[in-house]
Amino acid sequence: MDWQTLSALAADGLAVGSLYALTAFGLTLVYGLLRVLHVAHAGVYAAGAYAGWLAFRGGGGLGWALLAGAGCAVALGLVLEWWFYRPLQGRSPLVALIGSIGLFVAVGDLLRILFGPYQHSLPVLPPRTVVGPVSLPQVVVVAATAGLFLVVYGIATRTPLGVGWRAIAQDAEMAAAVGVPLPRYTQLAFALASALAGVAGVLVGVYYNQVYPTMGAVPAYKALAVVVLGGLGSPWGTVAAGLLLGVVESVAVAYLGNRFPPEGVAFLAMMLVLLFRPQGLLTAEPQG
Amino acid sequence: MTVLEARNLTKRFGGLVAVSGVHLRIDAGELLGLFGPNGAGKTTLFNLISGTLRPDEGEVVFYGEPITHLPPHARALRGIARTFQVVQAFGELTVLENVLTALAHRALTGWLPLGRYDAPVRRRAAMELLERVGLASRAGERAKNLPLGLLKRLEVARSLALQPKLLLLDEPLGGLNLRESEQLLEVLLALRGQTTMVLVEHNVRMALPVCDRAVAMDAGRVIAEGRPEDVRRHPQVIEAYLGEGEDA
Amino acid sequence: MYAVTVFTQLCIYAILTLSLNLITGLAGQVSLGHAAFFGIGAYVVGVLTTHGIPFAPAWLVGGVLAAGFGLLLGSISLRLREDFLAIATIAFNFVVVAAFLYLPYFGGAYGISGIPKPLGNAGFPLLVLATTLGVVWFHERVRASDLGLAWMSLRESEVAAEAVGVDVRRFKVTAFVLGTGLAGLAGGLYAAYIGVIRPEDFGFPLSVTLLAMVAVGGMGTLWGPLAGAFVLGGFAQAFAFVHNYQLVLYGLLLALVMRYRPQGLLGKLG
Numbered sequence: 065m066d067w068q069t070l071s072a073l074a075a076d077g078l079a080v081g082s083l084y085a086l087t088a089f090g091l092t093l094v095y096g097l098l099r100v101l102h103v104a105h106a107g108v109y110a111a112g113a114y115a116g117w118l119a120f121r122g123g124g125g126l127g128w129a130l131l132a133g134a135g136c137a138v139a140l141g142l143v144l145e146w147w148f149y150r151p152l153q154g155r156s157p158l159v160a161l162i163g164s165i166g167l168f169v170a171v172g173d174l175l176r177i178l179f180g181p182y183q184h185s186l187p188v189l190p191p192r193t194v195v196g197p198v199s200l201p202q203v204v205v206v207a208a209t210a211g212l213f214l215v216v217y218g219i220a221t222r223t224p225l226g227v228g229w230r231a232i233a234q235d236a237e238m239a240a241a242v243g244v245p246l247p248r249y250t251q252l253a254f255a256l257a258s259a260l261a262g263v264a265g266v267l268v269g270v271y272y273n274q275v276y277p278t279m280g281a282v283p284a285y286k287a288l289a290v291v292v293l294g295g296l297g298s299p300w301g302t303v304a305a306g307l308l309l310g311v312v313e314s315v316a317v318a319y320l321g322n323r324f325p326p327e328g329v330a331f332l333a334m335m336l337v338l339l340f341r342p343q344g345l346l347t348a349e350p351q352g
Numbered sequence: 353m354t355v356l357e358a359r360n361l362t363k364r365f366g367g368l369v370a371v372s373g374v375h376l377r378i379d380a381g382e383l384l385g386l387f388g389p390n391g392a393g394k395t396t397l398f399n400l401i402s403g404t405l406r407p408d409e410g411e412v413v414f415y416g417e418p419i420t421h422l423p424p425h426a427r428a429l430r431g432i433a434r435t436f437q438v439v440q441a442f443g444e445l446t447v448l449e450n451v452l453t454a455l456a457h458r459a460l461t462g463w464l465p466l467g468r469y470d471a472p473v474r475r476r477a478a479m480e481l482l483e484r485v486g487l488a489s490r491a492g493e494r495a496k497n498l499p500l501g502l503l504k505r506l507e508v509a510r511s512l513a514l515q516p517k518l519l520l521l522d523e524p525l526g527g528l529n530l531r532e533s534e535q536l537l538e539v540l541l542a543l544r545g546q547t548t549m550v551l552v553e554h555n556v557r558m559a560l561p562v563c564d565r566a567v568a569m570d571a572g573r574v575i576a577e578g579r580p581e582d583v584r585r586h587p588q589v590i591e592a593y594l595g596e597g598e599d600a
Numbered sequence: 601m602y603a604v605t606v607f608t609q610l611c612i613y614a615i616l617t618l619s620l621n622l623i624t625g626l627a628g629q630v631s632l633g634h635a636a637f638f639g640i641g642a643y644v645v646g647v648l649t650t651h652g653i654p655f656a657p658a659w660l661v662g663g664v665l666a667a668g669f670g671l672l673l674g675s676i677s678l679r680l681r682e683d684f685l686a687i688a689t690i691a692f693n694f695v696v697v698a699a700f701l702y703l704p705y706f707g708g709a710y711g712i713s714g715i716p717k718p719l720g721n722a723g724f725p726l727l728v729l730a731t732t733l734g735v736v737w738f739h740e741r742v743r744a745s746d747l748g749l750a751w752m753s754l755r756e757s758e759v760a761a762e763a764v765g766v767d768v769r770r771f772k773v774t775a776f777v778l779g780t781g782l783a784g785l786a787g788g789l790y791a792a793y794i795g796v797i798r799p800e801d802f803g804f805p806l807s808v809t810l811l812a813m814v815a816v817g818g819m820g821t822l823w824g825p826l827a828g829a830f831v832l833g834g835f836a837q838a839f840a841f842v843h844n845y846q847l848v849l850y851g852l853l854l855a856l857v858m859r860y861r862p863q864g865l866l867g868k869l870g
Contacts, residue, residue, distance in 0.1 A: 101683050148859055158630055159862040161686055162815050165632075165808055166854025173847035285694065285804075288687050296684070328698050331691045338680060338688050402763070424762040433763065440760035442753050444820075453753045456746040457765035463774070465746035510764060 072197035073314045079202040079271060081310020082209035085303040086264035087283050088290035089216070090257025092302040095291070096233035097253050100157050103164040104144055105261055106284030107171030112137035112262025113269045113279060114175055117186050126188045126204070129266050137262025138255050140171075145254040150247070168284065176277035183274040186266075191273075201271045208267060212260060213303060220299070225252060233297060282327065289330040293337055309333070353380040354415075355518050355548045356401065356432075361410035363396055370396040372572040374410070378518065381545050385563035385580065386552045389592055392569040394552045395437060398522055401550075402434045403427040415517070429457060433516035435507040437523045437552075443496035447487055450495050450506055451478040454513035481509045485539050501532035508539060512547070519549045525558060533558055556593075560584060568592070606834070608725050608793055611732040612786050613833040617813045617825035618739045619782035624811065625819035626748055627775035628755025629677060630686040632807050633693035637666040637780040639700060639802025641787025646712035646797050647705060655718040659788040666784020667777045669696075674776030678769050693804050700799035711798030715791050728789050735782060740822055742778075751775055752820070805847075812854045818864030827865065 087109055094102040115136030116129035124132070144167065152160045193199050220226035228249045231239035240246050268283070269275040286309070294305030309330060316329045358376040362369070371393040378384055386394050399405040401412055403424035411420040419427055433454075442450050455474045459465040482488040485505040490498065495506065504524055511519055524540070525533045533555070541562060543549065553559035560566060566583040568576040576586040583589055620634045644662035649655055673692055677685050700706045707713075717724050742748045754761040754768045761768055791797050813832050818824025832850065857864065 095683075099683070101686065148855065152859065152862075155862060157682060158628075159858050161630070161683070162811060163855045163858030166812065166851040166858065168851070169805075169808060170848045170851025170855060173845070173851060177845070177848060285690065288690065292684070292687060327694065331694050331698075334691050335688065335695065338684060338691070339676060404759070404762075423767075424759075425765050425767045428763055428765040436760065436763075440757040440763075442756035442760065444756055445752060449749070449752075453749055453761070453766075454764040456749055459746045460750055460765055460767065465750070466741060467746055468744050469746050469749040470744070510760075514764065 068197055069318075073318055074311065075198040075202045077311030077314035078307065079205040079310070080314065081307035082206050083264050083268055083271070083306075084283070084286055084290050084310055085306030086209055086212065086260045086267070088287040088294070088302045088306050089213075089299055090260050091287050092291050092294070092297060092299045093229070093253050093257050096297045096299070097229065097236075097250055098149060098153070098160075100149065100152075100160040101164065101288075102144075102149070102257075103161065103284060104148075104167035104171065105141075105257065106280035106287065107168040108137045108140050108144070108258050109261040109265040109283060110172060110175055110275075110277070110280035111140050111265070112258075113265030113275045114179060115262070116266030117184055117269060117275045120186055120188055126270065129186070129188055129270070130208075130263055133262040133266035134259040135262070137258040137265070141254045141258025141261075142251060145251055149254075150250070168280065172277055172280050179277070181277060183276040185273050186269040186275055187273055188270050205267050205271055208263065212263065216256070216260075219256070225249060229253060285327070286330050289334040292334050354378070355380050356415075357413045358397070358401065359411050359413065361397065361400055361407045361412070363393075363400060363405060363407050369572050371400065371407075374569075374572070374574055376567065376574070378548060378550060379565075380548055382548060382564040383540075383544055383562060384550045385559055385566040386550060386569065387556055387560070387566060387583075387589075388569035390554075391571070392592075393572040394569055395522060396572075397569070398434070398520055398550075398552055402432060402520055428514060429461070431514065431517035432520065433511035433514045433518070434520035435504070435511055435522055435524060437526060439500065439503045439507055441495040441498070441503050441506055443494065445495055446492055447482065447495055447498070447506055448475070448478055448491040451481055451510050451513050454510045457514055478513065481512055484512070484542070485509045486535070500527050501529075501535070504528065504532075504536055505539060508536075512543075517548065519543070519547050521549060521551045521553075523552055523554055525553060525555045537562060556584075604725050608728050610830050610833050611728045612790050612793070613810075613813065613829035614732050614826055615735045615786040615789075616783055616810050617817070617829040618735050618822075619779045619786065620810050620814050621779075621819065621825040622739065622742065622751075622782070623775045623779035625814055625821070625825065626743065626755065627751035627772060629772060629775060630682060631673075631689045631776075631779070632686050632804070632811060633673070633689035633691075633696070634780075634783055634810050635802045635804070635806035636693045636696035637670060637783035638787040638790070638806070639696060639797075639799075640666040640669055641784030642791035642797050642802065643700060643706060643712065643787075644784070645788040645791040646715050649716050649792070650712060650714060655716070655788075655792060659785065659792075662788040663781050663785040666787065667781030670776040670778075670780025671773060673780070674773035677772060677776065690804060690807075693802075693807050697799050697803050700802070706799075709799065711796060711801075712791075713796040715795045715797070717792050717795065724793060728793065731785065731789060736822070736826075738782075743822065747771070747774070809850065812850055814864075816853060816857045816864055821864075824864050 091102055091105050112133035116133035119128045119132035148163060149160060189201050189204060191199055191201060194203050228244040231244055232246060232249060290306045290309055291302055293309065294301035313329050354377055356378040358374060361371055361374045363371040374397060388394050396405065400407050403422055406421065411418055414430060442453060452469050452474055455477055456469050459467055479488055479491065482491055485508055487502060487505055487509060495503065524536055528536065537558065551559060551563065560580045563580050566580045567574055568583050568589045570592040575588045575592065576583045616638060620631060623629050623631050641662035644665055645658045648658035676688060680688055701708060719727055750766045750771050754766055754771060758768050813828030814825045816832065817828025
């Protein structure tokens with residue numbers, strides 16, 4: 065394997081992995097707080113992608129597309145939190161899970177009805193290379209992801225919000241008892257998770273130059289795999305797992321080609337982890 | 353006749369030693385009270401006897417047979433019944449069905465137990481048990497609609513349906529007001545002599561007087577054992593409880 | 601003729617929802633991969649009957665094989681909490697469909713066609729009806745039995761179920777084995793009836809649809825899953841325009857029912 069191929073694979077793997085990490089991070093964050101798998105998160109992601117596309121169609125550039133994507137995603141995410149998840153707090157998580165799947169399916173299909181089943185292109189960035197085989201979209205994706213996670217890291221470690229989130233994830237009752245404002249912090253978590261998903265959606269649209277109604281499907285499943293690999297409830301584990309999966313998939317596609325579907329990598333890894341190390345590859349203690 | 357014997361039981365959780373070298377003997381027909389401040393290891397000891405936990409050292413012997421490694425359902429089938437500190441009723445099932453679950457236990461050893469769970473014989477037995485605890489009038493209601501006091505009684509009825517040789521009661525009075533506590537104690541007192549019972553209870557004032565024998569624990573060890581009045585006056589017990597602010 | 605086709609399809613849905621009800625409604629174990637077992641039964645019949653094996657033994661083998669994989673999934677479920685279990689069943693569905701797509705003898709993306717229909721166009725629907733009635737009978741028998749009660753008790757509280765003598769682990773596996781085996785039988789019927797099967801027929805969207813039918817109808821009862829199968833299935837079959845809006849309607853319906861009436865439309869008032 066020569067230097068060219070290696071760096072091409074690494075660049076693609078990191079870019080794709082960054083996208084996985086952005087999408088899955090929100091899922092883990094919400095799970096930590098609500099103990100519910102927010103499957104509809106993938107719908108938020110797809111809606112964000114379409115919002116970004118609409119902005120581009122309206123004449124905007126990458127910046128506007130990202131803003132529109134994040135904004136739309138946050139709005140949708142907050143509505144879901146307020147209308148669906150909050151009232152279902154006390155009930156069996158199965159109820160929220162099934163409903164969430166329904167919402168995901170509905171959002172995806174709604175996008176198809178509104179915008180047609182065909183893909184739309186999002187050529188906001190010229191696909192030229194920047195250095196070696198690394199392309200501009202790849203650089204943008206990785207840079208944007210790194211920047212966003214830097215911000216998130218700051219929030220998580222230096223603000224009362226971050227502390228509050230950790231407390232709620234550990235023991236919601238205790239956290240409420242010591243004065244952590246659960247409803248507001250949950251809303252903020254949804255807002256952040258959705259914003260990241262919306263940005264991810266737009267970036268995916270830019271990277272692959274396509275938005276289409278079922279684009280939420282594969283990331284939904286992949287995000288689940290990433291979350292399991294990284295440890296359900298460990299946001300940074302999720303980020304690491306996302307990057308790892310992206311790289312592994314790139315290598316797998318390069319070597320296995322048509323003999324094995326790339327999706328299979330994610331699922332195989334997920335099943336193995338669920339069987340032998342359900343707390344995830346990167347966390348120390350078994351969860352709950 | 354010794355119903356159950358715990359020998360040298362030790363259980364650790366990471367660095368914490370919850371139960372340390374505990375010996376306990378339970379005799380037929382007695383009502384044994386297990387007392388101690390928070391963190392003394394009472395519930396852990398309970399869980400070791402019921403099978404919810406396995407010990408790191410020591411053994412549990414039931415009517416001469418070692419059961420240390422038997423899972424909880426196997427111990428239930430042998431005659432060890434228990435109630436839970438946080439009541440565990442089958443919420444969507446009716447009060448009657450809650451008791452019927454335990455009456456089915458002998459059929460559950462098969463792979464495909466397809467006999468009707470509400471055969472007339474079983475219904476009668478279930479109603480009798482509900483009458484004993486005063487819940488017969490609410491037999492058709494969903495368990496999740498019942499208040500805590502009644503659910504505690506339901507758990508007792510359900511446990512009795514196993515025709516247990518040993519009944520473990522984990523903080524039965526927890527969360528009950530005075531009237532409800534008295535009612536539940538009445539139910540338990542009626543069982544005295546026929547059913548061997550072990551009671552873990554925080555409410556020393558109400559529970560100690562009904563016991564035949566008492567065991568006090570602190571920090572994972574047994575610190576006193578004997579007649580209730582003697583245990584209550586034992587200097588180590590007083591010291592352990594003074595830290596709690598309990599009226600020992 | 602068209603009515604018979606629709607009716608046969610609905611009967612197959614009914615077998616699927618009732619079998620899923622055993623696992624998820626009665627025993628409380630989330631299964632979002634039920635379509636995989638439907639597919640296993642279908643592919644077994646498809647492969648065997650197109651190689652000359654008569655329908656009856658192929659059908660039974662399909663059911664047994666599906667139950668065998670159900671045993672595997674059931675054993676896996678013992679190690680997993682609720683939400684992990686849901687994910688695992690989704691992954692299982694994907695792995696099975698990938699197997700249909702990539703393993704030899706399954707015809708790849710083209711699937712298997714020319715599957716013979718035994719008993720002719722008049723007789724086969726009767727077989728489907730008879731099977732459906734048999735499954736209904738079995739479902740009700742189990743629901744009223746000690747097995748059904750054991751399942752419901754472990755659904756409500758595993759720890760209390762253990763305390764009344766229920767071997768929770770064993771009965772969870774039993775639920776999976778019985779439910780998936782029946783789904784496999786449904787698959788065999790489907791394959792013979794429709795004649796052509798492809799991997800995507802047995803994917804995650806179908807699993808979601810089945811769970812929706814059970815959840816919307818009312819989990820744990822008899823009429824709930826049946827209503828779910830006939831109403832939701834019937835809608836899609838009967839109205840072409842619904843077919844175009846099927847997913848958004850089903851998705852919304854699912855979300856609305858879970859939000860406002862989680863016990864399902866026909867579940868008992870709680």
